[in-house]
Amino acid sequence: MRKYLVLALSSLVVMGCGSSMVEGDGVLKVGVIAPLSGNAAQYGEETQRILAATLADINANGGYKGSDVELIFEDGKCSGSDAVTAFQKLVDIDGVDAIIPFCSSESLAIAPLTESVQMLAVSATSSNPEIEGASPYLFSFSYSDAVIGESMSKELSKFDKVAIISEQNDYSIGLKNTVEETLGEKVVVSETFEATNTDFRNSIEKLANSGADAIFLNPFPGPNATNLAKQMSEDLSKFEGVQFVSQIAYLPADSREGISELTEGMIIVDSPVLESEEATVFSNNVKTNFGEVSALDGYYTLALSDALTNLVNAANKTSDNSIAMQEYLVSSPLVGWLAEGSSFGDKNFVPGIEAAVFKITDGEAIIQK
Amino acid sequence: MGYYFSVLIKIFISFIQSVGAHLSLSQAGIFFLAIPVSYSFMAYSLAILQKKFGFGVVLAFGTGLFLTFLLGLVLSYLYIRVSRESFTVLTAASIVGFEAFLKSFSDLTGGVLGISGIMRPGFMKSLFAIMVVSGVVMLSMMLFEYLIFKAPLGRQIRGMKESETLLESLSVSSSKVAVILISLATVLSGFAGGLEILRIQFLDPTFGGFPNLILVASIAILAQKPRVRTLFLSTLFVVLLPEILRFFNFHPSQMGHMRMLVYSGMLVVLIRNLSGKFKTNSRIV
Amino acid sequence: MSFFIQILANSLVTGTQVLLFAVSLYLIRAVSKTEHVALGAIATFIAYMFYVMFLSTGSFIVSSLFALFWAIVFGYTSFALLEKFYKNNDVLLGLLASLSFGIFLESLIGIIFETDAKSIIDGVLPVIDFGLFKLTTPGVITIGFGILLTLIVSFVVLKTPYGRVLRSINENNALVSSLGVNSAFVRSFVYCLGCILTGFVGVMIGLNSALTPYMGFQLVITGFIALFVGGVNDIRGVVVATFLLSLIPEFLINYSPSSLEFSASHKMFFVFIIAFILVMYRPNGLFSKSIRKS
Numbered sequence: 001m002r003k004y005l006v007l008a009l010s011s012l013v014v015m016g017c018g019s020s021m022v023e024g025d026g027v028l029k030v031g032v033i034a035p036l037s038g039n040a041a042q043y044g045e046e047t048q049r050i051l052a053a054t055l056a057d058i059n060a061n062g063g064y065k066g067s068d069v070e071l072i073f074e075d076g077k078c079s080g081s082d083a084v085t086a087f088q089k090l091v092d093i094d095g096v097d098a099i100i101p102f103c104s105s106e107s108l109a110i111a112p113l114t115e116s117v118q119m120l121a122v123s124a125t126s127s128n129p130e131i132e133g134a135s136p137y138l139f140s141f142s143y144s145d146a147v148i149g150e151s152m153s154k155e156l157s158k159f160d161k162v163a164i165i166s167e168q169n170d171y172s173i174g175l176k177n178t179v180e181e182t183l184g185e186k187v188v189v190s191e192t193f194e195a196t197n198t199d200f201r202n203s204i205e206k207l208a209n210s211g212a213d214a215i216f217l218n219p220f221p222g223p224n225a226t227n228l229a230k231q232m233s234e235d236l237s238k239f240e241g242v243q244f245v246s247q248i249a250y251l252p253a254d255s256r257e258g259i260s261e262l263t264e265g266m267i268i269v270d271s272p273v274l275e276s277e278e279a280t281v282f283s284n285n286v287k288t289n290f291g292e293v294s295a296l297d298g299y300y301t302l303a304l305s306d307a308l309t310n311l312v313n314a315a316n317k318t319s320d321n322s323i324a325m326q327e328y329l330v331s332s333p334l335v336g337w338l339a340e341g342s343s344f345g346d347k348n349f350v351p352g353i354e355a356a357v358f359k360i361t362d363g364e365a366i367i368q369k
Numbered sequence: 370m371g372y373y374f375s376v377l378i379k380i381f382i383s384f385i386q387s388v389g390a391h392l393s394l395s396q397a398g399i400f401f402l403a404i405p406v407s408y409s410f411m412a413y414s415l416a417i418l419q420k421k422f423g424f425g426v427v428l429a430f431g432t433g434l435f436l437t438f439l440l441g442l443v444l445s446y447l448y449i450r451v452s453r454e455s456f457t458v459l460t461a462a463s464i465v466g467f468e469a470f471l472k473s474f475s476d477l478t479g480g481v482l483g484i485s486g487i488m489r490p491g492f493m494k495s496l497f498a499i500m501v502v503s504g505v506v507m508l509s510m511m512l513f514e515y516l517i518f519k520a521p522l523g524r525q526i527r528g529m530k531e532s533e534t535l536l537e538s539l540s541v542s543s544s545k546v547a548v549i550l551i552s553l554a555t556v557l558s559g560f561a562g563g564l565e566i567l568r569i570q571f572l573d574p575t576f577g578g579f580p581n582l583i584l585v586a587s588i589a590i591l592a593q594k595p596r597v598r599t600l601f602l603s604t605l606f607v608v609l610l611p612e613i614l615r616f617f618n619f620h621p622s623q624m625g626h627m628r629m630l631v632y633s634g635m636l637v638v639l640i641r642n643l644s645g646k647f648k649t650n651s652r653i654v
Numbered sequence: 655m656s657f658f659i660q661i662l663a664n665s666l667v668t669g670t671q672v673l674l675f676a677v678s679l680y681l682i683r684a685v686s687k688t689e690h691v692a693l694g695a696i697a698t699f700i701a702y703m704f705y706v707m708f709l710s711t712g713s714f715i716v717s718s719l720f721a722l723f724w725a726i727v728f729g730y731t732s733f734a735l736l737e738k739f740y741k742n743n744d745v746l747l748g749l750l751a752s753l754s755f756g757i758f759l760e761s762l763i764g765i766i767f768e769t770d771a772k773s774i775i776d777g778v779l780p781v782i783d784f785g786l787f788k789l790t791t792p793g794v795i796t797i798g799f800g801i802l803l804t805l806i807v808s809f810v811v812l813k814t815p816y817g818r819v820l821r822s823i824n825e826n827n828a829l830v831s832s833l834g835v836n837s838a839f840v841r842s843f844v845y846c847l848g849c850i851l852t853g854f855v856g857v858m859i860g861l862n863s864a865l866t867p868y869m870g871f872q873l874v875i876t877g878f879i880a881l882f883v884g885g886v887n888d889i890r891g892v893v894v895a896t897f898l899l900s901l902i903p904e905f906l907i908n909y910s911p912s913s914l915e916f917s918a919s920h921k922m923f924f925v926f927i928i929a930f931i932l933v934m935y936r937p938n939g940l941f942s943k944s945i946r947k948s
Contacts, residue, residue, distance in 0.1 A: 036626070037626050037628065037629055037761070037764060040769075041626070041764060041768070041769035042768065042769045042770040045768060045769070075628065077575070078575070079573070079575040079576075080483065080569055080571040080572065080573050080575070080576070081565070081569050081571075081575075081576060084375070084568070084569045084571070085372075085375055085376075085379070088371045088372040088375045089372050091371060091372070092370060092371050092372035092373065093372050104482075105481075105482075105483055105571075105573050105575075108483070108485045108571055109485070109569060109570075109571035111485070111571075112486070112570045112571075117371065128482060130482070130485060134485070134486075168472055168480075168481050168919050169481055170481055170482050170483075173475070173480055173481050173482055174482065188912060189912060190912075190915055190917065191917040191918060192473070192917045192918065192919040193917070193918040193919055194472070194918070194919050196866070196868050196869070196871070196872065197918065198771065198859065198863035198864045198866060198869055199664075199667075199668060199859075199862065199863045200918070201664045201667075202661055202664045202665065202904055202907070202908060202918065203917070203918045205657065205660050205661055205664065205908070206907075206908050206917075209657045222770065222771075223770050223771030223864060223866070224771070226771070226773075227771060227773075227863060227864045230773075230777070230778050230779070231779075231863070233778040234778055234779055234780075234781050234788070234790065235781060235788055258776065258777045258778065259778070294770070295770070394746065398746070400746065450934065450937065451933050451934065451937040452937045452938050454882050454886055455882055455883070455933040455937050455938075457882065458878060458879050458881070458882030458883065458929070458933075459882075459926075459929060459930060459933055461875070461878065461879070462875070462879045462925065462926045462929050462930075463926060465872070465875055465922045465925075465926065466922055466923050466925065466926025466927070467926075468922070469919065469920060469921065469922035469923035469926075470923045472919055473917070473919045473920045473923060579753075583750075583753060583754070583757070586750055587750065587754075590746065590747060590750055626761045626762075626764040626765040627761070627765065629757060629758075629760075629761040629764075630758060630761035630762060630765065633754045633755070633757040633758040633761060634754075634758050636750075636751075636754040637735070637751055637754045637755050637758060640747050640750055640751045640754065641735070641738060641739075641751060643747065644738050644739050644742045644744045644747050644748075645738070645741075645742035645744065
């Protein structure tokens with residue numbers, strides 16, 4: 001038992017030694033709360049790569065008032081309680097000046113804390129509509145699920161019977177709820193599957209048997225989306241005459257590799273793709289020099305980059321004080337790929353991101369409106 | 370300071386939750402694995418009563434605790450009704466079953482989106498206040514467990530692990546002891562869940578689950594001896610271990626996995642070393 | 655009708671996967687009184703080893719042998735890990751150690767292979783058309799080999815001297831040892847066999863859908879539930895319980911009225927409810943006889 005006591009006391013000492021003071025130390029530290037383990041770990045890993053690439057650019061261009069900006073990662077596991085512990089460690093021990101949370105559940109969990117300790121949190125990927133109004137210190141460069149959901153519902157309302165298959169995560173369920181609320185009785189089947197599931201064949205059979213004219217494919221972008229599409233493609237004769245509609249999951253070209261028969265003619269609702277050579281160069285740079293990015297390719301790569309860029313920009317324009325940075329973001333023009341010139345104002349989501357509708361034609365995503 | 374308060378609260382809450390597990394799992398040998406369910410059940414009861422039914426915080430907490438107690442009675446009945454092994458598997462299965470229920474019946478539970486903005490009572494607005502309250506409760510539980518160990522009930526609990534038949538022959542109803550322990554473990558775990566959710570103010574289906582079972586069972590099993598001090602030190606060790614690993618500079622992309630790897634690896638080594646070290650040498654006569 | 659048959663066929667594939675886990679858990683419990691829940695992670699690791707070798711060589715045979723090698727390695731590792739708990743009669747500690755070992759392996763897989771899903775076979779799988787239903791080739795192999803292996807194991811356990819030895823070890827290890835049976839060897843053999851059976855499942859899942867670090871967890875939990883619902887000492891009960899727990903939830907989900915909105919995410923909830931009902935009705939196993947308490 002003496003061993004336990006020594007171990008416990010040593011750990012307290014270590015924790016005490018690890019503490020660093022917070023206030024205005026001239027170094028800009030940004031904490032990142034992302035799922036680094038568990039089922040969503042791939043998103044955390046890709047977040048690290050994208051932010052590392054952005055950080056390299058920022059520091060190469062002077063960083064924060066001539067000093068390098070520092071990123072400190074903590075594992076939020078896409079879980080509220082882990083996000084809260086991570087938040088407090090970042091704020092009290094690491095002395096960060098701002099936070100970038102990843103999952104909506106992480107953002108919502110830390111929202112009350114950001115307000116109580118006046119810590120700025122800017123997400124790039126949290127899209128749950130409940131973020132709006134959750135805290136004056138919480139912002140998101142993602143579009144709200146409500147925006148995409150409304151556009152999705154408009155497309156699906158053209159059909160008499162709609163079937164939905166959704167993954168159980170905060171993003172897909174948010175979209176599903178918006179669509180179901182709008183379409184009402186037109187939804188004949190609404191299947192949900194757990195994120196850990198890899199065999200969707202019974203769910204697919206249920207969709208095929210529903211007699212739907214349109215099927216809304218609503219997995220989270222990444223491996224589950226690919227897997228779902230591959231298993232649907234095993235017997236496409238079941239879906240003759242059915243229109244497939246989806247979201248960002250099937251927008252990137254490499255997400256449609258090997259499943260072109262399924263995705264040909266698919267309608268996709270998502271935010272507009274930025275047609276910018278520099279954005280493409282940046283995205284390619286991330287993949288080439290920092291590692292594979294598939295799940296967060298496209299919009300989210302740019303959104304993550306913008307979140308960090310705007311935090312650093314706000315700090316450079318004011319100081320490394322969280323309150324000053326928050327005031328700047330609320331009132332001053334944003335920079336970056338997605339929201340150049342606009343500002344958050346009294347909203348928590350970045351303004352001006354509207355949904356775009358694409359159609360997959362000859363393997364290419366062609367914007368319709 | 371908020372981080373330190375958070376860690377202390379975690380220690381206090383884990384101790385409160387582990388008292389029930391220590392008595393049932395470790396001392397009585399009752400394979401009661403539904404502890405995370407009662408932890409999560411109380412949290413959801415509190416959140417739903419507050420957010421969906423408009424209960425005040427204190428009333429929601431009290432009502433939730435009462436509902437959790439009823440759950441404990443149901444689980445106790447199950448223990449009496451089915452075989453020991455079936456009880457083990459049902460309580461283990463209840464963890465996944467309950468999580469599936471929480472995720473799927475979203476009208477009531479919020480589903481994967483969870484329930485946010487859970488209010489704290491006026492006297493627990495700050496983290497410091499939560500720390501004080503949970504610390505007081507923990508000290509009470511320490512005294513409570515100490516008194517149990519000194520009382521006839523404590524001897525009956527240890528007797529249950531030794532031999533139920535012998536206990537029955539001494540006119541002590543093993544079923545009654547089991548009902549007390551399971552109800553107690555459920556309520557204490559629920560209380561801990563309620564405190565934790567007041568700290569986080571956000572709830573989703575990942576609350577509780579198998580990671581919580583691992584935490585609590587590790588604490589209870591490492592504290593094999595019927596002593597409060599042992600349980601407390603075991604709690605300190607198990608709760609602080611992953612917190613310490615946060616300070617090691619693992620490569621960011623490996624950080625989360627490395628932490629789990631080291632934590633679980635150390636647990637395996639520790640548990641293996643403990644096996645066989647706590648055999649009772651004396652027989653109860 | 656074809657909808658029913660297709661659902662049944664798909665459910666038989668997943669049911670057979672769970673069955674092999676349940677049978678492995680049964681065998682290991684029979685000789686060591688331990689529930690080796692790390693089998694889920696072990697199956698996953700073996701599947702990843704198959705994947706690695708297949709990527710390098712493109713040969714199923716070589717990859718299978720490589721996977722078999724790892725199954726045997728894990729068999730002996732499991733034996734080395736859990737034997738101490740068996741000897742000290744620390745069943746609960748053994749369960750906890752196994753659970754921790756499983757988490758350890760899953761974390762290791764996450765570090766080495768990362769967490770994005772890996773497909774052993776690229777592209778869309780070909781399906782075999784049986785008329786009323788279609789199944790992928792790995793699905794057919796899973797059902798075929800899975801049921802065959804289960805029948806063989808059941809036959810050996812119930813009808814052969816080896817099976818009697820195995821069941822005797824559970825009853826009285828000292829007596830069995832005194833009759834000249836090397837019970838430690840039997841246990842190590844059974845651990846290896848369990849890892850081979852579950853490794854087969856892991857590889858089939860990887861071929862039929864995709865590999866993820868946590869894919870074995872739900873299967874081993876369902877197998878664990880089936881083991882106790884069916885009766886820990888009765889392999890027939892385990893087999894029947896497995897299919898009850900696999901098939902009934904699927905039919906509930908697929909044939910429920912749409913207003914109830916039951917879907918695949920409800921599956922584990924139904925598994926629990928069914929297990930609860932079966933255990934209340936048959937507390938000592940599906941085919942148990944009534945026992946008078948003395």
